[in-house]
Amino acid sequence: MTAGLSFLALLAIGAPIAFAMIATALILIVNQGNTALLQGFGQQLFAGIESYSLLSLPLFILLGELMGVGGIGRRLLVLAQALIWPVRAGLAYVNLLANLMMASILGSTVAQLTVMTRLAVPEMERAGYPRDLATTVTAAGGLLAPVLPPSMNLIVYAAIAQVPVGDLFIASVIPGLALAASFALVIGWLGWRHALPRVPSQPLPARLRAAADALPALVVPAIAIGSIIGGIATPTEAAAVASVAAIVVGGPIYGDLRPRDLPAAFVRTAVTSGAVLYLVAAAQVLAWVLTFGNLPAQAAAWVQDMAATPLMFLILLNLLLLLLGTVLEPIPAIILTAPVLLPISTGVYGIDPLAFGVILCANLALGLLSPPVGAGLFTASLLTGVRAERLSWLLMPFFAAMLAVLAGMSIVAAFQAGA
Template identity: 90%
Template sequence: MTAGLSFLALLGLGAPIAFAMIATAMILIAEGGNTALLQGFGQQLFAGIESYSLLSLPLFILLGELMGAGGIGRRLLALAQALVWPVRAGLAHVNLLANLMLASILGSTVAQLTVMARLAVPEMERAGYPRDVAATVTAAGGLLAPVVPPSMNLIVYAAIAQVPVADIFVASVIPGLALAAAFAVVIAWLGRRHALPRVPSQPAGARLRAVVQALPALVVPAIAVGSIIGGVATPTEAAAIASVAAILVGRLVYRELRLRDLPGALVRTAATAGAVLYLVAAAQVLAWVLTFGNLPAQAAAWVQDMAGTPLMFLVLLNLLLLALGTVLEPIPAIILTAPVLLPIATGVYGIDPLAFGVILCANLALGLLSPPVGAGLFTASMLTGVRAERLSLLLTPFFIAMLAVLAGMSIVAAFQAGT
């Protein structure tokens, strides 16, 4: 109890989440009298990131930095606009399609929002969209990043669950496309409700030029995702090769990536990767201490008393994750919950670990746009100048659509488990 209150108090005081987790782990050790655990504390902290799967994480972050600096993201946005026909709210659909393309490369909601807020929102405003609606569509598109490979959340889950990264990537493709389709329905509804303008019709020649100019940019996601799904390369190898491809495309083809841009991209990559990996290490130590405290067994007993079927378990899981997502970032939440709940899901209810992981990552993505933490929400608000409260209200239809997709995923996973 003291440890839990201390954790909440530290978060309330604005302490870094990693620090709060490490401090909570040490309080738990002191409460339980297991001082022998302190001897292995440093070793466990290091072991938390001693995973081959996590090697791909900084490389995918670097890939996103290189794409932003090399003009690849701008070409993909132009390609999305060329592929969307002149329908109502056409630019909003362009925004969604471009978000889907970037999600298959960046793997980070904050990175994706940073790129799209600069590219899409001004363009939509010039076309007659209210700024808050343009910002809302852009923010909602950021929810695709945690679900579509190469999501950082999926990589972290794979490392914890000891499942192949390539398998979890493949398992997330259909849910990611289903989420994009659900968002397209919401955008069509918004288009009628707000009388949003149609996308300007482009001559066939302009569409063809956009496609041709984007072909080199498409090489990068083709390498990043295609080589993994095709079994040609591991995620780490694919990220490295795609990063080299992004440098070549940005430097030699588009001629927008300058050599002096590379040190800055490397520094930002190191800072982001360091923060994420430190979170992973801290959360792994806390999970290790909780395991010694018999929390997984207690949680399993409580869940079995509450949930008699796989479907009921997944309903309770989704409710728990929705609550956690409002106060924790997705990566630490994944690391805290997966070691406790995954053995219950697979051992007690027979739920596939890949399906469990996709549901876990998709659910916690909602927390990125939910107050009070909501890193994605406040990033979108800061970049677009739209108040976070207004964005939260306008995002409600997208939240409902995502909950509907989560419900469908849960029903399918429960059916496969034998409900």
């Protein structure tokens, strides 16, 4: 109890989450009288990031940085516009399709929102869309990044759960596409309700030019994702080769990526990777101490009393994660909950660890656009000037669509487990 209150107090005063987790672990060691654990404390910190799966994380972050500054995002947006036929709310569909393409590159909602709000929102405003609605569609599309490969959330979960990253990526494709389809239905309803303008018709030569210009850009995600799904390369190898390809495409081919841009991209990659890996290391120490305190076994007994079936367990899990996601970023939430809940999910209820991981990452993605933390929500608000409260209200239909997809995923996972 003391450790839990200390953790909440540290978060309340704005302490970094990694610091709060390490401090809580130390408090637990003292309270439990297991001071011998202090001898292995540093070793456990290192063990938290001593995982081959995590090698792909900084490389995918670098890939996103290189593609963001290499002009590839802009060309994908033009391609998406060329692929959409003249329909009501056409630019909103273009936005969604471009977000779908960017999700297979960036793997981070905040990074994706930063790129897409600069590219898509001004274009939609010029076409007659209200700024708040254009920002809403862009922010909702950012929710695809944590679900589709190469999501950083999926990579962190794979490292914690000790499951193959490639298998997890493959398992996330259908749920990610289902989420995109549900968002398309919401956009169709918004187009009818707000009488949104149709996308201008483009002649066939213009469409072909856009496709030809974007072809080198499409090669990079094809290398990153295709080589993993095809079993040609590991995620780490695929990210490394795709990063080299992004330099070639953005530099010599497009001419947007200049040599002087590379040091800044490397620095941003190092800063982001360091922050994430430090969180993973801190969570490993906390999970190690909690295991000595028998918390996982106590949690398993409590959950079994509450949930008699896999479906009931997944319902309770989703409710817990929805609440947790409103106050914690997805990656800290994953590394806090997965070590405790995964053994219960697989050992007690027989739920596939890949299905559990996709549900976990998809659910916690909602927290990125939910107050009071909502990094994605406040990023979109800051970049466009639309009030966060207004965005939260307009995002409700997209939240409902995502909850429907989560319900479907949970039912399928429970059925596979023998519910």
